[in-house]
Amino acid sequence: MENTITVSVTVNGTPYQRSVDPRTLLSDFLRNDLELTGTHVGCEHGVCGACTVLLDGEAVRSCLLFAPQVDGHEIITVEGLGTLDNLHPLQEAFREAHALQCGFCTPGILTTLVPYLEENPNPTEEEIREAISGNLCRCTGYQHIIDAVKLAAEKTDP
Amino acid sequence: MKPAPFEYYAPTSVSEVLELLNEHGYDAKILAGGQSLIPMMNFRLVQPAVLVDINKIPNLSYIKTHENGIRLGAMVRHTQAERDSLIKERVPLLHETMPQIATIQIRNRGTIGGSLAHADASAELVAVTTALEARFKIQNLEGERWVPASEFFVGLLMTSLEPEDMLVEIEIPDLPARSGWSLKEVARRPHDFALIGVAAVLTLDKKDRCQSAKLVYLSAGDGPLVAEEAAVLLQGQKISEDLIIAAAEKAATEEIDPGNDIHATADFRRHLANVLTRRALAEAYQRAKGGK
């Protein structure tokens, strides 16, 4: 028999309530149940970083959480960082510096870096590389990503 | 890659956890940070019928002083320990260890209790708690017991925890005066599991001779690997460069038992262990002489 559980969670400021099978991964919950497909799924075992979201403000792997675990909590996905007309400064910088090619890794990198830059507004290149060491990008060679982070840091904290 | 179905419980007290574990035995698993368990469930390497989520229990993430040391609740997360000022002051080896564990997204969820209960031989905390002679408080419906690290880790991903047991607290004693410490490891990418690593703790006597030495390796066997013969070489002696070289050689060639895999050969791991041990001992010695 299907055992289901009710999850109430705020995602990008909007409250949702859904009934789910407890084994539903948060990544699948966001993509399939809430139709927020900005969060990507690569490896489903914590290595690639594509599924990174913010749980109560902290970057976490959404493939390593079950949906019932976020009951009563607050999630921010890439869709919640900015709007189409008003991108987050880090998103602006990614566009300006060509920091994405296929874009598969981008949501996870943005959600990892947003809290990081709040705590470390002026990181060195080495620090930036370390901050995204849990996010794999197969296209860019990381160079333009680093440039974009520096650009965003300069713009927000001149 | 999706986990098999399970029944989910999120109790709010330790006693409820113990009841559930008692009732379901081998069918149940505790879910702490989930950063080791959920990958294994996604691969269906483990398929617990019952999952007991302990994240909703209040008061399992404290860090406090206790007599001659500190005590940590099992649910202290890796990033919490990394940022804690009491740990920085009282257990600097642990403070230095935390950022080396996994990437930030994993450290934001992973817990100290979970890492110890998982008992991966490549986990930094397994080696470091062994080097620091930590003790673990374990509870079940019958009562509680304290188990020293040296008896807690019993083999490949194995601990002395029984299915009805919960690890609730970790105690780390202060090091004696004139002690020094070091953790050195090599990983392919920063924060990845280390190919090999070593935690060293040295204590000097009044005449600057080595009173006690502890070398514990990670990724060098089925569990935390303690190099006992190398420690015997150091004991009672004045630390010199030659002695450090001899101890490192002994541990790396005769005592550790690293594996071969796609990331490195056993020989390469031995070579790394040799170099890292020299560096770790030199650093621990400097710190011990500095009076810390």
Ligand SMILES: Cc1cc2nc3c(=O)[nH]c(=O)nc-3n(C[C@H](O)[C@H](O)[C@H](O)COP(=O)(O)OP(=O)(O)OC[C@H]3O[C@@H](n4cnc5c(N)ncnc54)[C@H](O)[C@@H]3O)c2cc1C
């Ligand atoms: C990509 C990746 C890289 C990583 N790199 C590293 C690394 O470099 N070094 C490192 O040390 N770790 C690494 N980890 C593992 C990480 O540190 C885990 O957080 C940790 O090993 C397990 O802690 P957890 O709280 O997530 O435990 P969980 O995954 O929740 O549980 C692990 C096991 O312990 C049991 N358990 C948990 N808590 C208790 C308790 N209180 N009492 C009894 N049993 C309990 C569970 O039932 C389960 O069997 C990595 C993980 C990933 C996914």
Ligand code: FES
């Ligand atoms: S999909 Fe979650 S880390 Fe790869």
Ligand code: FES
């Ligand atoms: S832009 Fe394609 S994976 Fe990073």
